[in-house]
Amino acid sequence: MTAAEAETTRKKGIREISPIDVYKLLPGTNCRECREANCMAFATRVVNGEIVLSECLPLLTPEFRAAFLKLTELLAPPVKAVTFGPAGNEVTVGGKYVLQRHEFTYHNPSPIAIDVHDLMPETEFLDRIRRITGFSYNYIGRSLSLNAIAIRCTSGDPDTFRDAVKKVSGECSLPLILCAPDPRVMEAGLTSCRDRRPLIYAADEKNWKQMAELALQHRCPLAVFAPGDLPLLRSLVRTLIAYGVEDLVLDPGTFSSDGISSTIDNFTAIRTQACRTFDPLFGFPLIGVPMTVWCGDEISEEVLRWKEAVTASMLLSRYADLLIMHSLEGWVLLPQLIWRFSLYTDPRKPVSVEAGVRTFGKPGRSSPVLLTTNYALTYFTVESDIKAASIDCYLIVIDTGGLSVESAVAGRYLNAESIAASLADSGVTDLVSHRNLVIPGLAARLSGEAEEVTGWKVLVGPKDSSGLAQFLKARWPPEP
Amino acid sequence: MTGDDPTNRIDGERIRTLAPQILEMLQGVRQLELDNVTIDIGDLELFIPVGAFSHFPNADQAPPARVKPAELIPEQYIPLSVSYPAKVREVVLGATKASGGSRCRSITIGGATAPAYSDPTHPAGNLPAIALDVFDMEVQLPKVLKENVREVIGDPAEWARMNVRKFGADLVAVHLTSTDPLIRDSSPREAAKTVEEVLQAVDVPIIVGGCGDPKKDALVFAEVAAMAEGERLLLNSVTLDMAEAKTLEPVAKAAERYGHLVLAFTGLDLNSAKELNRRLYEYLPPERIVMDLTTVALGYGLEYSFSIHERARYAALMGDTELQHPVISASTNAWGARETWMKMAPEYGSRELRGPVWETINALTLLLAGIDIYMMMHPAAVFTLRDIAGRLGTPGNADAARIRDWVGVRV
Numbered sequence: 085m086t087a088a089e090a091e092t093t094r095k096k097g098i099r100e101i102s103p104i105d106v107y108k109l110l111p112g113t114n115c116r117e118c119r120e121a122n123c124m125a126f127a128t129r130v131v132n133g134e135i136v137l138s139e140c141l142p143l144l145t146p147e148f149r150a151a152f153l154k155l156t157e158l159l160a161p162p163v164k165a166v167t168f169g170p171a172g173n174e175v176t177v178g179g180k181y182v183l184q185r186h187e188f189t190y191h192n193p194s195p196i197a198i199d200v201h202d203l204m205p206e207t208e209f210l211d212r213i214r215r216i217t218g219f220s221y222n223y224i225g226r227s228l229s230l231n232a233i234a235i236r237c238t239s240g241d242p243d244t245f246r247d248a249v250k251k252v253s254g255e256c257s258l259p260l261i262l263c264a265p266d267p268r269v270m271e272a273g274l275t276s277c278r279d280r281r282p283l284i285y286a287a288d289e290k291n292w293k294q295m296a297e298l299a300l301q302h303r304c305p306l307a308v309f310a311p312g313d314l315p316l317l318r319s320l321v322r323t324l325i326a327y328g329v330e331d332l333v334l335d336p337g338t339f340s341s342d343g344i345s346s347t348i349d350n351f352t353a354i355r356t357q358a359c360r361t362f363d364p365l366f367g368f369p370l371i372g373v374p375m376t377v378w379c380g381d382e383i384s385e386e387v388l389r390w391k392e393a394v395t396a397s398m399l400l401s402r403y404a405d406l407l408i409m410h411s412l413e414g415w416v417l418l419p420q421l422i423w424r425f426s427l428y429t430d431p432r433k434p435v436s437v438e439a440g441v442r443t444f445g446k447p448g449r450s451s452p453v454l455l456t457t458n459y460a461l462t463y464f465t466v467e468s469d470i471k472a473a474s475i476d477c478y479l480i481v482i483d484t485g486g487l488s489v490e491s492a493v494a495g496r497y498l499n500a501e502s503i504a505a506s507l508a509d510s511g512v513t514d515l516v517s518h519r520n521l522v523i524p525g526l527a528a529r530l531s532g533e534a535e536e537v538t539g540w541k542v543l544v545g546p547k548d549s550s551g552l553a554q555f556l557k558a559r560w561p562p563e564p
Numbered sequence: 565m566t567g568d569d570p571t572n573r574i575d576g577e578r579i580r581t582l583a584p585q586i587l588e589m590l591q592g593v594r595q596l597e598l599d600n601v602t603i604d605i606g607d608l609e610l611f612i613p614v615g616a617f618s619h620f621p622n623a624d625q626a627p628p629a630r631v632k633p634a635e636l637i638p639e640q641y642i643p644l645s646v647s648y649p650a651k652v653r654e655v656v657l658g659a660t661k662a663s664g665g666s667r668c669r670s671i672t673i674g675g676a677t678a679p680a681y682s683d684p685t686h687p688a689g690n691l692p693a694i695a696l697d698v699f700d701m702e703v704q705l706p707k708v709l710k711e712n713v714r715e716v717i718g719d720p721a722e723w724a725r726m727n728v729r730k731f732g733a734d735l736v737a738v739h740l741t742s743t744d745p746l747i748r749d750s751s752p753r754e755a756a757k758t759v760e761e762v763l764q765a766v767d768v769p770i771i772v773g774g775c776g777d778p779k780k781d782a783l784v785f786a787e788v789a790a791m792a793e794g795e796r797l798l799l800n801s802v803t804l805d806m807a808e809a810k811t812l813e814p815v816a817k818a819a820e821r822y823g824h825l826v827l828a829f830t831g832l833d834l835n836s837a838k839e840l841n842r843r844l845y846e847y848l849p850p851e852r853i854v855m856d857l858t859t860v861a862l863g864y865g866l867e868y869s870f871s872i873h874e875r876a877r878y879a880a881l882m883g884d885t886e887l888q889h890p891v892i893s894a895s896t897n898a899w900g901a902r903e904t905w906m907k908m909a910p911e912y913g914s915r916e917l918r919g920p921v922w923e924t925i926n927a928l929t930l931l932l933a934g935i936d937i938y939m940m941m942h943p944a945a946v947f948t949l950r951d952i953a954g955r956l957g958t959p960g961n962a963d964a965a966r967i968r969d970w971v972g973v974r975v
Contacts, residue, residue: 186871263971312962318639346960376967397925415913426867461865494776529746
């Protein structure tokens, strides 16, 4: 088909639904229980993906049941949202409305699960769980962390697996993925974590019937595993839906190295058909398993981790809604956590923040005056570092058209004149009694000219705002 | 990259056996010799679509009644092939003796007919080309980058030679940082001499980077363009600031007159990119324009770069002629992220690994958004990008047997 046909041969995509379409089905009482100004405002935020339908409480009453169902269908994403994990700590995977993030926005950042297995020596097992739950990184003021544990059965023994699941459940409240191809083993695992609602991994060509029974019995979502075989994957999905299992997560197989193109092709084909044609069999979340790199005969662990890092990042970009990884090394995980965070930010959000002066802490008349650009990520980084170090200061945010410090200096958007103009506009001259300005280290070359034009003494700050606290400790207040 | 020259071929099998060497490169133990590594384009089998499929035989059937099936219900998979009305132009970098230059070969980039790796039935087109950076003066580099090039810093010709011989660069990107009026303000004549030395040191195509000052760059590019007549250099870059400073016209005209290409640089904004290209069309054929839509580091806005490239490529394929140009990514920019060079707590791993993997992921992420040519630095990032770019778009070995039992692996 042509690209234009691909755009039109589907049911109404999220971008074509107007707030009116939604408003018509809402109670229309403007009760404001959703905290929006009125039903129309609520409808607008719903089609923008900024608020979920269930925030409209009257809609959940029996009276509006029919309207609720209609709205649910109207707004259903082409990729189903599937939830697993214990109540209060569950994760939702999938729920994607579009193929490319710029078309709307991606919802439900892909959880990253790390594996343990049931034959791991006790101390290693517990240590791993502690490292998984303890891993976090502060990125622009947000704490990024790992989200689930995949418990693998390597023993083949139901009792051993049961014990392992019990042990993990006792140690942490993260959502679990139980991985065992043998239904007897799976059953043992499921019975030892009854209220955890784990994801069952996985139904395949051989075990699908028993796995489907277990999924129905325990009301758990079910993964479907058909490595490198899309016809089989479709066949399994159709059969499982017919069986009554509705919450499915698909694993088309993660192949790295000489199989990487198959992996990217399969993930892409599945997600494209789901989003462009509302294909019902492919409209489920996808699991990427970068951990499969550990199956090969490569001996060097460092090379395996490198491959796992590379594969994971590509799968995050190419539609994996859930990842299972083995490496716990920070250099492998950090880029994944940051890329996931970035990929799932709202692309409609502008690249720049408002220019002007910001106040941090309780600055006085002798507090430092700092300067940065209005590129959003630059600003958030500086803001987060100032807050983390509890610095009382004024921060002048200069309009560089949303460019970072380095680009703005190179492109001459950040220059002595623009610094002088923002100093004047900021009104900071009335807020402090000194005339000392700290400019970013990456703008060092502007210092001389800036002193001449502004009449302020210019201090060249650190190249990276992580060094602000140390810099101010050593250099502030400046010698007269 | 075209594969018509046998010395320019990378054999997939051979490169796979080299994988463990990534490790050694990371440790700076030794560099990879790419002399005998070839890729054989002629061997690739391309799936030719037998027809476009617009409907799914099973998709519109009513759901079966809820009787639990006893057997697997058979299903088929019909690939969805989407065709696009337009394609991205091809651009040829570098000129051989036969075409008026002195390079041993030229490199063709662009030509995409579908979004990157979106559909195996579309020919993958030209492989992305990789340029390695060279600076004309001592610049601040993270330690992990510096240790690979320590002995050639300050000697652009030697540095260029090392990039080609040791690290297998397809092109060399010379950055004339010293011409910046706020740094060393070296003269256009000196800059041209540096470029001349690099042209003599290596025989691959060259990218020439200015300092970003619209007036100074114009003087430098004019001088370089005349000196290297016929070489099909890529002048990095021309901007809307140049248009404002009234220096765009002379640079574009010099590029046209002396047979070079321009890199049209804009900051994450497609309207600006289109406007700049429109202005350039007055002076240059569109086949001489490559776009730089800005590469931001992972953690500092890579998602903006990712989406701008996805949008640009889709618009180009849907018929927006002003965006039908190959795109470049300066993946070296990844090193701007603090996570690449900062010493961090042990749980975040050593920066010796964090840095290279950052550049690699930066480059690979944008590869999926359609990058045609790169400017890079770390050998392990270059190695991995080349390896994966060579595999994507070719039929993969989805060996189910190898991964089927991943659950039971004892690691």
